[in-house]
Amino acid sequence: MSEKQQLCTFYLDGLFFGVEVQKVQEVIRYQEMTPIPLASHVVQGLINLRGQIVTAVDLRRRLELKERQADKLPMNVVIRTDDGPVSLLVDEIGDVVEVEAEAFERPPETLRGVARELIRGAYKLKDRLLLSLDSDRAVSLNV
Amino acid sequence: MNEVNELVKEFLVESYENLDRLDRDLVTLEKEPQNRDGLASIFRTIHTIKGTCGFFGFNKLQSVAHVGENLLSRLRDGLLLLNPELTSALLAMVDAVREMLGHIENTGLENDKDYSALIAVLTQLQEPLPTLDTVFADAVSEKTTVVEPAQSPHQRIGEALIEAGKAKPQEVLDALRAQAEGDPRHLGEILVEQKAVEPHELVQALKAQETSAAGVSESNIRVDVSLLDKLMNLVGELVLARNQILQFTASQKDTTFLKTTQRLNLITTELQAGVMKTRMQPIGNIWNRFPRVVRDLAVACGKQVRVEMEGKETELDKTIIEAIKDPLTHVVRNSVDHGIETPEARLAKGKPAEGCLLLRAFHEGGQVNIEISDDGAGINIERVKKKALERGLITPDQAERMTEREAVRLIFLPGFSTAEKITNVSGRGVGMDVVKTNIEKIGGTVDIQSQAGRGSTLKIKIPLTLAIIPALIVTTGGGRYAIPQVSLLELVRLEGEQARKGIAMIHGAPVYRLRGRLLPLVYLDRELKVSAQSSNAERDVLNIVILQADDRQFGLVVEKINDTEEIVVKPLSKQLKGIPVFAGATIMGDGRVALILDVLGVAQQSGVVSEVRDRALADLAAKSQDRHDDMKTLLLLGMGTDRRLAIPLSQVARLEELALTTVEKADGQPVVQYRNQILPLIYVSDLLGGSSASAVSSDTMQVVVYTEEGRSVGLVVDRILDIVEANVKVQQAGRRAGVLGSAVIQQRVTDLLDVHGIIQAASPDFFTTPVSV
Numbered sequence: 001m002s003e004k005q006q007l008c009t010f011y012l013d014g015l016f017f018g019v020e021v022q023k024v025q026e027v028i029r030y031q032e033m034t035p036i037p038l039a040s041h042v043v044q045g046l047i048n049l050r051g052q053i054v055t056a057v058d059l060r061r062r063l064e065l066k067e068r069q070a071d072k073l074p075m076n077v078v079i080r081t082d083d084g085p086v087s088l089l090v091d092e093i094g095d096v097v098e099v100e101a102e103a104f105e106r107p108p109e110t111l112r113g114v115a116r117e118l119i120r121g122a123y124k125l126k127d128r129l130l131l132s133l134d135s136d137r138a139v140s141l142n143v
Numbered sequence: 144m145n146e147v148n149e150l151v152k153e154f155l156v157e158s159y160e161n162l163d164r165l166d167r168d169l170v171t172l173e174k175e176p177q178n179r180d181g182l183a184s185i186f187r188t189i190h191t192i193k194g195t196c197g198f199f200g201f202n203k204l205q206s207v208a209h210v211g212e213n214l215l216s217r218l219r220d221g222l223l224l225l226n227p228e229l230t231s232a233l234l235a236m237v238d239a240v241r242e243m244l245g246h247i248e249n250t251g252l253e254n255d256k257d258y259s260a261l262i263a264v265l266t267q268l269q270e271p272l273p274t275l276d277t278v279f280a281d282a283v284s285e286k287t288t289v290v291e292p293a294q295s296p297h298q299r300i301g302e303a304l305i306e307a308g309k310a311k312p313q314e315v316l317d318a319l320r321a322q323a324e325g326d327p328r329h330l331g332e333i334l335v336e337q338k339a340v341e342p343h344e345l346v347q348a349l350k351a352q353e354t355s356a357a358g359v360s361e362s363n364i365r366v367d368v369s370l371l372d373k374l375m376n377l378v379g380e381l382v383l384a385r386n387q388i389l390q391f392t393a394s395q396k397d398t399t400f401l402k403t404t405q406r407l408n409l410i411t412t413e414l415q416a417g418v419m420k421t422r423m424q425p426i427g428n429i430w431n432r433f434p435r436v437v438r439d440l441a442v443a444c445g446k447q448v449r450v451e452m453e454g455k456e457t458e459l460d461k462t463i464i465e466a467i468k469d470p471l472t473h474v475v476r477n478s479v480d481h482g483i484e485t486p487e488a489r490l491a492k493g494k495p496a497e498g499c500l501l502l503r504a505f506h507e508g509g510q511v512n513i514e515i516s517d518d519g520a521g522i523n524i525e526r527v528k529k530k531a532l533e534r535g536l537i538t539p540d541q542a543e544r545m546t547e548r549e550a551v552r553l554i555f556l557p558g559f560s561t562a563e564k565i566t567n568v569s570g571r572g573v574g575m576d577v578v579k580t581n582i583e584k585i586g587g588t589v590d591i592q593s594q595a596g597r598g599s600t601l602k603i604k605i606p607l608t609l610a611i612i613p614a615l616i617v618t619t620g621g622g623r624y625a626i627p628q629v630s631l632l633e634l635v636r637l638e639g640e641q642a643r644k645g646i647a648m649i650h651g652a653p654v655y656r657l658r659g660r661l662l663p664l665v666y667l668d669r670e671l672k673v674s675a676q677s678s679n680a681e682r683d684v685l686n687i688v689i690l691q692a693d694d695r696q697f698g699l700v701v702e703k704i705n706d707t708e709e710i711v712v713k714p715l716s717k718q719l720k721g722i723p724v725f726a727g728a729t730i731m732g733d734g735r736v737a738l739i740l741d742v743l744g745v746a747q748q749s750g751v752v753s754e755v756r757d758r759a760l761a762d763l764a765a766k767s768q769d770r771h772d773d774m775k776t777l778l779l780l781g782m783g784t785d786r787r788l789a790i791p792l793s794q795v796a797r798l799e800e801l802a803l804t805t806v807e808k809a810d811g812q813p814v815v816q817y818r819n820q821i822l823p824l825i826y827v828s829d830l831l832g833g834s835s836a837s838a839v840s841s842d843t844m845q846v847v848v849y850t851e852e853g854r855s856v857g858l859v860v861d862r863i864l865d866i867v868e869a870n871v872k873v874q875q876a877g878r879r880a881g882v883l884g885s886a887v888i889q890q891r892v893t894d895l896l897d898v899h900g901i902i903q904a905a906s907p908d909f910f911t912t913p914v915s916v
Contacts, residue, residue: 034736035622037671038722046728046736051380053728053736055716083717141718 003101007123009094009130010077013065016128017090018097019135023079027093030073031056040141044089047076054078056087057139064114079135086139097130099123104132154195155248156365158240161188165237166435169230173438176225185233186215192240203253204243210265211236217269231442232264234435368461371421378411378418379711379730385411386732422462426504426513427455429468433475437500440479447486447497448479457504459511463605466585467513470578474515474601475500477575482519482599492596494518510629516600522593524550534559551593555579583743586612586629614710614739616731617688617701620673623737624701625710625729626688630742632696634704635687642685655687655698658867659889662689664698665749667740670724692746699745708732712739724748775871777888778847780896781862782828787893788860789871789886794898796850798863800843812906815846815857822848824857825905827896830881849898856902871895 007018008027033045033056044058056076060068068074074089106121118137123130165188172181193208211233217223239261246254318333334340385408392404434450441448459467483489483498490496503514528542531553537545545553553559557576579589587605606612606629614625615634635657637645646653646664653664664687668674687698710729719725723744731737745751776792805815806824813824824846846857873884873895881904883895 032735034728034738036719036722036725036738037620037622037673038724039719043718046738048730048734048736051376051383051730053713053715053730055718057718086716086718139718 004098005101007097007099007130007132008077009097010075010090011092011094012059012063012090013068015065015131016094017059017131017133018099018123019077019079019088019133021096023135025078025080025085028076028078031076042141047087049078049085049087052085054085054087056089057141058089059138060089060091062114062138063118079139081136081139088135088138097125099125099130151199151247151251154199155244158192158195158244161192162237162241162244163431164188166234167431169233169237170434170438172225173227173230179219182215182219182225186212186219189215201243201247201253203258204240204247207236207239207243207258207262207265210262211240214265214269223269227442229268230438232261232268234439235261236265366421371418371461374418375422378415381411382415382711383730383732383734387734422460423458424461424464425456425458426464426511427452429464429471430455430502432472433500433502436472436475437479440476444480445485446479446483448483448500449497450500450502452502454504457506457511459605463511463585466581467587467603467605470581470603471513471515473578474575475502478515478517478519478599478601482517482521484520488520510604510606513603513605514600515603516598518598521595521597521599522551522554522591523595527551527553531556531559551591551599554591555589586627612710612712613707614729615688615707616705616737617667617686618703618705619667619701620671622671622673623705623731623735624667625708625737625739626690626699626742627726627739628707630690630692632689632691635689635698636704637685637687639683642683645685657689657698658865662696662698663751664700665745665751666700667745668702670745670749690742690746692743692751695746695751697746697749697751710737710739776866776868777871778866779864779888779893780827780845780847780860781864782831782860787864787888787891788827788896789888789893790847790858790896790898792866794849794851795847796855797848799846799848799857801846801857802843804842817848817855817857820855822846822855822857823906824859825901826859827881827901828859828861830901830904849902856906858898858901865889 006021008021008024009016009018011017028049031047031049033047035045036043042057042061044056044061047054047056058068058074060066068091072091074091075093076087077090077093078085078087100123103123103125104121105124107116107119111119118134120132120134123132165185168181168185172178172185175181189208189212193205193212196204196208214223214229214233218225218229223229239258242256243253246252314334314337318337321333331340335342388404389408392401395401430452437448437450440446478500479498483500484492484494486496489498499518501514501516503512503516505512524547527550528537528545531537532539532542536553536556536559542550554575559574559576575589575591582589582603582605585605587603590602591599592602593599606627613628615628615631617624617626635655646655647661648654649661653666654661655664656662686701686704688701688704689696689698708731710731712727712729714727715722715725724741725738726741726744727739728736729739777789778792778795778798780788780790782788799817801815801817806813807815809821809823813826814821815824816822845860845863847860847863849856849858867888869886869888871886871888873886881897881901883897883900885892885894887893
């Protein structure tokens with residue numbers, strides 16, 4: 001019997017990512033943001049999530065991908081952390097995908113830089129690869 | 144048993160509470176050993192603990208509690224009298240019980256520590272038992288008016304009757320003696336028979352006794368703090384939703400809908416207030432530990448200290464209560480250890496042997512003031528200076544020029560500790576600077592005043608709550624920022640010519656001349672590295688927010704000053720913790736997030752206050768240049784053509800501009816209606832002679848409202864000029880009624896107004912007549 005897991009998926013610069021469903025608190029459309037002067041450029045701003053103030057981390061910047069086009073509004077994937085919810089800004093939201101442990105493979109040695117720290121590996125789906133994102137590391141800016 | 148189950152948890156919470164009360168009760172009891180109520184309550188507490196831990200199988204705890212209980216029962220029955228030795232032993236028992244409970248809380252098991260020594264002491268103290276006779280002989284020979292005990296419940300009724308003036312002490316004493324000699328009847332019965340009291344008086348006293356014994360009513364429940372926090376958050380959301388609905392109602396005409404929203408509005412406001420209140424706790428909750436702390440310390444140092452408290456019921460947010468607990472304890476310990484002298488030293492100075500530690504708390508201007516004063520030796524300035532020199536905190540030159548006030552403040556420098564010998568009490572280098580930092584962390588301020596030989600007073604000012612604070616909202620570079628009002632001193636707006644010329648540069652550092660003092664300026668847009676909409680140089684309006692950071696002042700230049708608002712403070716996530724200029728964030732009425740500025744952080748980043756030590760040094764150096772021991776904030780008034788007068792701002796309640804037509808007459812005296820009261824007017828110019836007010840041809844008059852003990856009076860003056868902080872050196876004192884003397888303020892000769900005298904002259908009964916008619 002193979003272990004199955006559900007991943008909440010999203011797109012970033014043409015790449016297909018997934019985060020464990022249990023980690024995701026909710027997915028919401030673009031919210032108005034308050035920029036934070038002096039903060040790391042990875043942090044895009046603060047959003048008001050029903051009275052709670054949530055920090056929004058731009059995942060493109062975090063993964064050192066190229067900047068999102070200015071006219072495209074990102075979506076919020078709000079994930080749970082020990083420090084309260086944090087929002088990950090992504091391009092587009094995909095479905096919830098069920099993956100099997102056998103389909104997982106660790107990232108190749110050639111994957112370097114920040115991506116190596118944040119991407120656990122890939123699930124080989126029928127037509128494409130689903131990259132498993134370590135959300136805890138993604139929101140921790142020290143890694 | 145590895146996990147602590149619910150029942151045990153409840154037992155622990157309850158026991159801790161009881162133990163805290165026990166500490167207090169024992170210390171009180173030591174002072175008044177006759178207090179049967181206190182003893183009975185202590186006995187009950189220990190009895191409950193003993194019983195419950197027997198039920199849970201905590202045998203060691205039970206055995207300690209058991210000997211304690213035995214000892215207490217002897218005390219309660221009057222077989223022993225409480226003395227310091229007994230108190231210490233009982234307090235040691237309380238500590239042991241607390242220690243064991245702590246261990247149970249952490250591990251679910253009893254600890255392995257050996258308490259047999261303590262048990263032996265407690266057992267031994269039960270002996271030797273004085274006989275009933277000796278207790279009695281003592282009581283009679285001491286000629287105390289309060290009757291010594293035979294059997295406790297009866298004694299209480301005797302005391303009650305004496306207090307109520309129904310029976311004479313001698314009669315009760317006789318009756319007690321009769322009881323001791325074998326009279327089986329109740330004390331009340333004996334007294335009634337002796338015609339010492341009327342039967343109905345006895346019934347009354349008995350009833351009173353019953354109600355007082357009933358103790359605290361069971362009208363409280365325990366609530367988890369996290370639940371309250373959650374409620375607080377929900378209320379915050381509700382407030383936002385309400386605000387949005389209210390904005391929406393502006394475009395609606397449906398009366399039912401409008402009525403409903405109005406109701407929603409009211410309920411929300413009330414709910415918010417209610418939830419805020421649940422988080423409030425009286426400061427007495429932490430003060431209650433102090434009598435015990437002081438007692439232990441006093442015994443250890445061989446001193447006699449009495450603790451007095453004022454304003455125990457003053458309420459503070461729970462988080463603040465937690466935050467000030469340790470600093471306050473430290474200050475209290477310091478006062479006892481360093482402040483109050485030994486009884487011999489005190490007597491030699493003509494002071495009572497017993498020192499007094501006074502704790503005061505009161506609300507003032509949306510803040511809570513806490514004062515801790517002792518009547519001890521005060522701070523030895525020379526010793527403080529010497530120590531600061533030794534530690535290299537100041538230079539000899541600075542020490543020379545320092546005023547007393549500045550020298551006293553040296554104790555707040557890090558790495559300063561005055562204790563000549565290190566005691567286990569205080570003086571380990573972590574001292575007042577830690578207290579200061581901790582208080583400042585929660586947005587408070589600390590100040591100290593000391594008088595050699597008379598004692599010292601530490602004054603702490605802290606905000607009421609951290610959750611909701613008043614703040615000034617400003618805009619810069621398109622972003623809105625909230626500045627906590629506690630740091631706000633004043634707002635200055637420069638227009639046109641002033642805006643361009645008002646700012647001077649000292650080697651590239653902008654300064655503004657505020658009432659003769661140079662104020663460093665910090666541009667918020669530059670500090671935050673956001674681009675301002677218009678460059679600073681070509682702006683024709685300059686908004687300066689004057690702020691207080693630590694003990695320095697600086698001006699923060701912002702683009703726009705919006706408004707003051709009550710904001711709900713939310714912490715920043717850890718991704719943003721490293722930015723010192725922000726203290727948190729808040730949600731504004733329109734639902735958007737605004738950042739809260741950390742004034743001290745801004746000051747530090749911009750270099751207004753640099754390294755802690757440098758800052759203190761620079762400040763001392765700057766201050767020493769103009770020695771002033773008597774800085775006062777004064778309101779400057781203009782009279783006639785060029786006469787200048789000053790009143791201490793502290794005596795001024797408000798400044799008003801009133802239309803001349805509002806003046807009416809009451810009993811021949813000019814008055815105006817002011818805030819639903821009749822405000823008597825006094826024309827200062829008439830009293831002082833000189834030019835009359837009529838010289839000023841305008842429809843309005845300037846009125847300074849002066850309030851004392853709930854009564855107000857309006858002083859009509861010609862002009863209100865300015866508010867200055869000045870070093871007042873009175874020259875040519877008191878030549879004329881109404882003037883205290885003259886001083887040079889802002890390079891002009893200014894008369895200091897004797898407000899008290901003026902009011903007295905105009906309406907002699909102002910200070911004497913009661914407020915209510």
